[in-house]
Amino acid sequence: MIKKRQIYNLTPWIICALGALYYCYEYFLRISPSVMIQELMKAYNLTGAQAGSLSAFYYHAYVPMQIIVGLMMDRYGPRRLLVMACMCCAVGTYLFAGTQSIIIAELGRFFIGFGSAFAFVGALKLATIWLPPNRFALISGIITSLGMIGAMAGDIMLRSLVDAMGWKLTTYVSAGVGVVLALILWAVVRDVNPSPTHPNYHVRRLSFHDLLLGLWGALRNPQIWFNGMLGFLLYLSLSAFGELWGIPYLEQARGLSKMQAANANAMIFLGWAIGSPCWGWFSDFIERRCAPLFMASIATLLVACVILYVPNLSFFSMSFLLFFFGLLSSVQVLVFAICREVTHFRIAGTAIALTNMFVMIGGNFFQPVIGKLLDMGWSGALMDGTRVYSALAYQAALSVIPVGILFAIILTFFVRETHGLISTENK
Numbered sequence: 375m376i377k378k379r380q381i382y383n384l385t386p387w388i389i390c391a392l393g394a395l396y397y398c399y400e401y402f403l404r405i406s407p408s409v410m411i412q413e414l415m416k417a418y419n420l421t422g423a424q425a426g427s428l429s430a431f432y433y434h435a436y437v438p439m440q441i442i443v444g445l446m447m448d449r450y451g452p453r454r455l456l457v458m459a460c461m462c463c464a465v466g467t468y469l470f471a472g473t474q475s476i477i478i479a480e481l482g483r484f485f486i487g488f489g490s491a492f493a494f495v496g497a498l499k500l501a502t503i504w505l506p507p508n509r510f511a512l513i514s515g516i517i518t519s520l521g522m523i524g525a526m527a528g529d530i531m532l533r534s535l536v537d538a539m540g541w542k543l544t545t546y547v548s549a550g551v552g553v554v555l556a557l558i559l560w561a562v563v564r565d566v567n568p569s570p571t572h573p574n575y576h577v578r579r580l581s582f583h584d585l586l587l588g589l590w591g592a593l594r595n596p597q598i599w600f601n602g603m604l605g606f607l608l609y610l611s612l613s614a615f616g617e618l619w620g621i622p623y624l625e626q627a628r629g630l631s632k633m634q635a636a637n638a639n640a641m642i643f644l645g646w647a648i649g650s651p652c653w654g655w656f657s658d659f660i661e662r663r664c665a666p667l668f669m670a671s672i673a674t675l676l677v678a679c680v681i682l683y684v685p686n687l688s689f690f691s692m693s694f695l696l697f698f699f700g701l702l703s704s705v706q707v708l709v710f711a712i713c714r715e716v717t718h719f720r721i722a723g724t725a726i727a728l729t730n731m732f733v734m735i736g737g738n739f740f741q742p743v744i745g746k747l748l749d750m751g752w753s754g755a756l757m758d759g760t761r762v763y764s765a766l767a768y769q770a771a772l773s774v775i776p777v778g779i780l781f782a783i784i785l786t787f788f789v790r791e792t793h794g795l796i797s798t799e800n801k
Contacts (some may be wrong), residue, residue, distance in 0.1 A: 386504035389563050393452065393497035394517045396460055398524035399555055401465060403548060404432060405617045407483075409636060410541045412622070415760040417541075418476045422752070422761055423443070427616050428747025431480045431739070434568050436489030437734050443491050444727025445585050452496040452503075459496070462489030462587035464552030471545035472686075478612045494521070495727045498710065501566050511663075511711035515654030518707050522647035522700075527617070529640035533633060541748035585600030589724050590716075597716050600788040602732025605709035607782035608671065610775045611678070611699055613736035616642040619744050620696075623772065627765035629690060638693045645700025653705045661793045663708050668786040670705035675779040677702060682769055682776065703779075708734070715792040740774060 388670040407414060415425050423671035446455055466485025473479055494517070501513045535544040592598050615623075618641060657666050677699045681692070709729060717725035753769030763771075 386567070390500045390504055390513075390517075392559055392562055393456065393493075393500040394520040396559060397493040397497045397517060398520045399460070399552060400463055400493040401521040401524040402487070402528045402532075403467060403486050403552075404490060405525050406532060406545070408546070408618045408621050408639070409528060409532045410536055412632075412758075412760055413536065413541045413617070414468070416758060418479065418761060420476075422745040422748040422763065423742055424476075426618065426742035428476070428480055430741045431483035432487035432490065433734060436491045437483045437731055439488060439491035440495070440727040440731030440734070440780060441589065441724070443495050444652070444724035445500045446588065446590075447492075447495055447727070448585055448724050452499045453559070453563045453565045455492050456496045456563060457560045458769065459489040459492035459575060460552055460556035460559060462486075464489075464549045464556065467545055467549035467552060471542045471549065480736055494518075497728050497746055500563070502714075503565070509732075510714050511654035511657050511708060512651060513654070514710045515649075515651035515704075515707045515708050517706070518650035519613070519647040519707060522643040522650065522704075525612075525643040526640045526647065529621070529643065531635045533636040537632075545754055585724060589726065592717055592725050592728055595716065597790050598713060598728060599732075600714075601709050601712050602729045602787055604667065604782055604785040605706050605733040606736050607778040608667075608674070608703050608706035608709075609733045609787070610643060610736050610740065610778045611674065611703040611712075612646065614740040614744060614775055614778075615772065616700070619768075619772065621770045622763075624692065626763055627768040628687065628692060630692075634689050638689060638696055641693045641697040642700035645697045645702070646704040647700075649701040649704030650707045654707055654711070657708050657711065659661060662791065663712050663793075664786055664789055664791045666705050667708055667789070670702045671779060671783045671786060674699065674702040674705075675776055675783065678776045706733070712789065712792055716790070736778075743769045744774065747774075772773070 407425075411425055414420065414428065418424075418428070420428065443455075463486050466482045466487075466489060467481070469485060470479050470482030473482070496519045498514060501510065501517065505513055532544065535547075539547075581767060620639040620642065621632075621635045624630045624638055625632060628635075630638060653666060653670070657663055660666075675697055681687075681695050687695070710726060713725045713729040747762045748767050748771045749761075751770055752761055752763055753767075755762040755764075
């Protein structure tokens, strides 16, 4: 009897861990172009703007899907949606690897973005179903941390695999992993928590009419907008730098080798992996959201300026700085706790998805914009048929990051402090 109860008590964590594992997998796929950027530019004869556009096709699907994903999660539950989404990622990855056409490659990235749109929201929706609501900031941080581990694997392991097997075969293997994960999700994940002590026990699923009313209420809430914009600006450390332009910047502007650049860039994700649960725990402990966001945003701005503008940094110094860049900017996970605390738990998926949509706009917009700015500063230099940009061109293009973080600091004054509590009207 005791063993059975112990096994049962592990069930919520296993289910949520699988949701987080899918988020880890999709993040691996999301950042893969940054590792293979030179190979992709050579294979398709791309400019910087075109390479940014190819990567951003992921976000073209991901961003607009967020509101739909939130409504579907609240209406149908995460199990079937996560399985479908994981298979969609696998198909998109296969298309991306199996074509000589840039149009089909863009379609593959679009499919990956479509499937990935369900990952983070689905993982957090599982957390609202299965885990205690008073630790949502910590749980959000842990889920984000696992996503960063996927990104680190992408930066370090993927570089080695691409060097050993080539980018196409490596991508085929990634597609196969997605099929296996989809089968595991179908076998283990469940949508209903049978525990009568959990707040979501026997909660009636809302109709689409009720969900749309809840969505309209969330859209009319200025706190959702301020909070989402804050999250979007802090996420630039990943969406604009770590996920695409960080590695080529470290190679071309800082003179690092491909492997050194991949390892140094991975430090951003390591910082996020460690910082996300730590900020969640710290925020829960002090019962404050806005103070950590304000202090960490100021520190993030200072570190970003050193990374971009201080010359002659060694590999170890740059790795150290990038780690703290990720550690500090990972305070962004608190915006998901805030959105949960200013909305009713029955539309938690919708509110989380709406906030995530704001956050992910950064990649959709800034990846190609930075590429375009690089092209504007291009001197005409080529290496192995691909464009090479100067350190000055990178500094000018990537200056959007510290400017964005500066606006994030200002926005912290407009976000209402929830003290880690869900207001009575949202319970």
